[in-house]
Amino acid sequence: MKAVVYEGPRNVSVKNMPDAKIEKPTDVLVKITTTNICGSDLHMYEGRTDMETGRILGHENLGVVVETGSAVERVKKGDCVCMPFNIACGFCKNCEKGLTGFCLTTNPGTAGAAYGFSGMGPYSGGQAEYLRVPFGDFNCLQLPPDAEEKENDYVLLSDIFPTGYHATVLAGVEPGDSVAIYGAGPVGLMAALSAQLKGASKVMVIDSHPDRLRLAEKLGAIPVDDSDGSSVEQILKLTGGEGADRGCECVGYQCSCHGREVPNLTMNNLVKAVRPTGGIGMVGVFVARDPGSPDDLAKNGVLALDFGQLWMKGQHIATGQANVKAYNRKLRDLIAAGKVRPSQIISHELPLDRAPEGYRHFDARTEGWTKVVLKAAA
Template sequence: MKALVYEGPRNVVIKEMPDAKIEKPTDVLVKITTTNICGSDLHMYEGHTNMESGRILGHENLGVVVETGSAVERVKVGDRVCVPFNIGCGFCKNCERGLTGFCLTANPGMAGAAYGFAGMGPYSGGQAEYLRVPFGDYNCLLLPPDAEEKENDYVMLTDIFPTGYHATVLAGVEAGDSVVIYGAGPVGLMATISSALKGASKIMVVDTHPDRLKLAEKLGAIPIDDSDGSSADQVLELTGGEGADRGCECVGYQCSCKGHEVPHLTMNNLVKAVRPTGGIGVVGVFVAEDPGSPDKLMKEGKLAFDFGQFWMKGQHMATGQANVKAYNRKLRDLIAAGKVKPSTIISHELPLEKAPEGYENFDERKDGWTKVVLKAAA
């Protein structure tokens, strides 16, 4: 099969790889039709992780079931399915509690597994023609009859839409709340949509890229340009000096200021921009270590976090990757009902063969390159 393979920092190539196949009775084999490039992929692409050469990337995957293991009962050949980026077993302590992003079975020795991702188990990614899905009955989300028509919407259920929604859950967003979202990338834009779904009274989105801020404004948010570093002050002004009720961190440790990485920037801005006793939800990626980081603390996975101010303001914070299965059914049904259209943020649709070009342009944050979807098959 054709697949996108990681060969080293900023070096990904399309290669012929051994076909994905059924390995266990609970597996499902999916012929990939659409797979996305995620901002999280860029951490590996840029060489910030211990990703091994020769691995297939891609954790936002959708396609058609072409084979099932002998123990699979619910999923059938021909079903169109969306696959959560995190792999859950369905029966461990965390999966039973709905915390599928922290499965204790799929990646022994670590809480959490994912497709084509450094440190998240041996599973190949789906930026390929075929994908093996472990625990297929549990992990495959069946799609409704309009699956082909709305494929670019449903593929967002693999990661970024549930992740953006998760940010609002972690922050505690409720109807009537004011919300500030740091990051107008794909996840931040999904948090914008999610805040609106939850009935937020005011949504403010912070970024430095004009094209992304325009998208946020199109989604009903107040765009805040942080090019001069004044975003927190702008939020305070927009909220009568009180600060936002809730804040979402949708950037991660590679946030930058005037071209330089400042890992603690968005976290400390949120502490300043969110009101006393307000909530902060953090879904941007922060890693245990990044030896290649230009920041001395971040090399060891640490931040110069303004904990004193955070404590004095009595704020609360929750963090971590999204438990996709906790949200994807309900979000699917919103798409099916025409209540939400996450594909609005897609900027480029490329054939799988052009994935290296997609990575290069997305990594350079070129204007207009907001979300890239790859078409592996018709």
């Protein structure tokens, strides 16, 4: 099968790899039709993780079931399905609580597994023609009859739409709240969409890329240009000096200012911009070790957080990757009902063969390249 393979920093290729296949009775084999390049793929692409060369990338996957293991009962051949990026067993202590992003059995020695991702288990990714899905009955979200028509909407259920929604849950967004979202990349834009679904009265999205800010405005948010570093002052002005009720961190550990990485910038800005007793949700990726960081603290996964101000303001912070299965079914139903259209942030559709081009432009933040989907089906 064709697949996108990590060859080293800023080097991916499309090559023939051994076909994915059923390995256990609970597996499902999916023919991938649409798969995406995610912002978190760029951490590996840039060589900022311990990703092994020769591995297949891709954790945002949708396709058609072509084979099922002997123990699979619910999912059937021919079903159109979308897979959470989390690989979860469904029966461990965390999965039973709905915390499927922190499954205790699929990646022994740590909590949480994912397709084609560094440190998240040995699983191959779905930027390929076929994908093996472990615990298929649990991990496959079956899609409604309009799956082909709305494929670009439904594929975003694999990660960025639930992750954006998760940011608002972690922050505690309630109807009437004002929300400040740092990062107008795909996840930040989905957080803006989600905050409005939850009834936020004012959604402010902070970034320095004009094309992304335009998309935020198109989604109904207030764009806040932080090119001059004045975002905190702008948020305070927009909230009458009180600060936002809730804040979402949707950037991660490679946050930068004027081309220079400042890993603690977005978090400290949120501490300043969110009102006393407000909530902050962190879904941007932060890692335990970042040897490639120019920041000495960040090399060891340490963040210089303004903890004193956080404590004095009585704010709360919640963190972690999204438990996609906690949200994907209800978000699917909103798409099916025509209540939400997340695909409006997609800028490019490319065949799988052009994945290296997609990675190059997305990594360079080329104007207009906001979300890339890859079409694996011929």
